[in-house]
Amino acid sequence: MDSRTPGRSQQKIPFFSRLQVKYAMSYLAILAVVLVLLNTYPLIASQNLLFSSKRDSLKSQAAVMASALMELESLNADQVARVMNMLDSTGLSRVLVTDPSGLILYDSQAQSDPEEDSEENPPDTQPEQEYRYALFQEVVLALEGNDVVYSQYEDGCFLSTAATPIVYRGMTIGAIYLTEEDTTQGALLMNLQQNLRSISLVLVAIALTISFLFSKVLTSRIGALLGAIRIVGEGEYGHRLQPSGKDELAHLAEEFNQLTDRLQTTEEIRRRFVSDASHELKTPLASIRLLADSILQNQEMDQETVRDFVGDIGDEAERLTRITEHLLALTRLDSLPVGETQIVDMAQVTQRAINMLTPVAEAADVTVEATWKPGCTLRCTEDDLYQICFNLIENAIKYNFPGGRVFVTVRRDGDQVLLEVADTGVGIPEDELPKVFNRFYRVDKARSxxxxxxxxxxxxxxxxxxxxxxxxxxxxxxxxxxxxxxxxPCETPEVGGDLS
Known part of the structure; x- marks a missing residue:
């Protein structure tokens, strides 16, 4: 839509109250929700999947080791070490085996190569056994007969722990404690997080660009409509918008153009009406002033002439009164709502109007002939219907020739009630028929x-x-x-109802 800059200064709109900013912020709010979900749900789902996998793996390894150790009737350091050395503990950071009191019988971190021990410490110089206890919550729970598995992710590393009891013939003879630190899976998860952040930054940049352009296009069309409204508000009713597209704003622009068309037509009618009304009022007023000045300026005017001038003044005043009454009637029709209506018989109202105009018809030597059918009822106010009948029949009499005739017919035609007023008078030229209902329009101004x-x-x-x-x-x-x-439209009165 195209619009010209309005002549008057536009009211400054606060930044955060602008539609463009509101649209952009709404898009960004939606994008923020999407990005939060994008950066949280895949990570949480991946962590949970890895947690579940590592728990199952540690529980399985702990169960295998416990099964191997439960074949021993009692646990001691040497037997446990031999069994654990035969088992595969690849990938585990630490393996502890304790007795029922929590004393550590085997610790994979403390175990060293037997050949290195024999070289550094001959058999006769072996150090005394160091007694240590595994004071871990997992070990305590395992010695109570519980299987325990924990997993956590921190600083790019998955740390998982598991503990399970060693049971021999229904008695807990020890516990196994396993730990695993997995930086490989942690690195993969960190890479996934970094990739999601990179994707989010790209999406933010694209969304900002698109939302800015889209909101600018949308608000520019709204701004064009607002500017056009201001222009029309200043009285330039010929201004039009050029609708673009097929969306609601395009339809709004078309409705605006139709509205300005109606406003322009109404304004032209108003101006013409004011001009015609001024002209019609000016003529009798000028005649009255001219006649009054003639009387005042001519002191030797005889009484008969004065009487004629005063009579002319009265005629012009009466004409001025008629114009004023008709203008007031049109104003009332334009502004006031319809009064209380009722079912009215058109034949009765027409007969009353004819009776009132009979003296006028006799004075003009015009014959009025009326025919009507029963059942010609409609919903209207009786005064308005009388005014319609009176005006049409009066015009047919006034614009007729001496010895002429007026034919008034009231009849039904389907669901319509018709009033026809025909005359044998001067008639109306074919090209003038569309204009006869315009205000202040006359076919023959002199005769009118x-x-x-x-x-x-x-x-x-x-x-x-x-x-x-x-x-x-x-x-x-x-x-x-x-x-x-x-x-x-014909309307039949209800049974038992009153008919005016």
Whole structure:
């Protein structure tokens, strides 16, 4: 969407209140959650898998060693050493074997090569046995008859410990304690962690770039719409947006353009209405002033002439009153809601309007003929329906010829109630028919003013009809004159209900 910079200064928006920042922060918040999961779940799952593997391995090795040692009726250092030397303890950092009291009988870290011992210490000079106890919690639990396995990961190293009792004929004769330090698996886990961090940094950079660009594009379109609103708010109703894309913002731009079209049309109608109203009010006011000045400036004017001038002033004042009343009626139709409606018989209201206009028709030597069918009821306010009927029939009489006729028909057509008012009068040119309901529009301005018309009667009819869900049309009569047709949805009164 394209927009021009608005003329007035824009209100500065705080940084963290900008939509672009909010969108970017929302994307980053989602990314942060994803990265936390990416950097924690695989590591935790890998650690748990390795922990489980190492526990099972240590438990299996401890069980094998315990099975080998439980064949001995009693444990002593020499027998334990011979058995342990035959067993494979590859990968273990330390192996301890204790008696029931926790005395260490075998320690893989303290064991050395027998040939080195014999060279350094001849048999007759062997040191005395050093008594040491394994004061480990695992050993204590194992001597109580429990199998114990622990694993932990720290500083890139997996440290695992296991202890199991040595049982002979239901009695615990000792315990085995194993430890394993695995830096290889720890290094692999650290590499995985480092790779995940590198991937996270790349994702952060990509996400920052994409979120910035996406939020900028999105907010720029919103900013264009905001700028267009400001321009239209300043009165430039011809401004339009150029929608791009098929998303909601594009539809919003199209709705904005349609709204400005309606605003522009309404503004043009308003200006034309004000101009026409000013012109219509100016004419009788100018006539009144001219006549009044003539009376005041001509002191020798006879009474008969003064009486004629005063009569003309009264006629212009009456015309001014009619224009004002019609303007007030149109204002009321534009601003006030519809009053309380009821079921009304159009034939009865039409007959009342004809009765009121009979003296006018007789004075103009015009005959009014009316026909109607029963059951022509609709929902409306009686005053509004009377105003519609009165205005149409009055126009048919005023714009007729001496000896002319007016035909008023009320009938049903399906689910519609129709009022037709035809006349044998001056008629309306074909190209003028679409304009007859415009405010202050007259086909023959001279004849209209002579007949006392304001150019607002048909506008009042159209607006009143539309307020009650109806429609109105104007057509040329085949032979002469014109035909006005008004249609309303038919509504039948409820049984036992009142009919006005």
């Amino acid at each position: 003013r002579a007949a006392g018309g304001t150019g607002l009667g048909l506008s009042i009819v159209r607006d009143t009809v539309r307020r009650h869900g109806g429609w109105v049309t104007a057509q040329r009569r085949q032979s002469e004159g014109s035909v006005f047709t008004v249609g309303f």
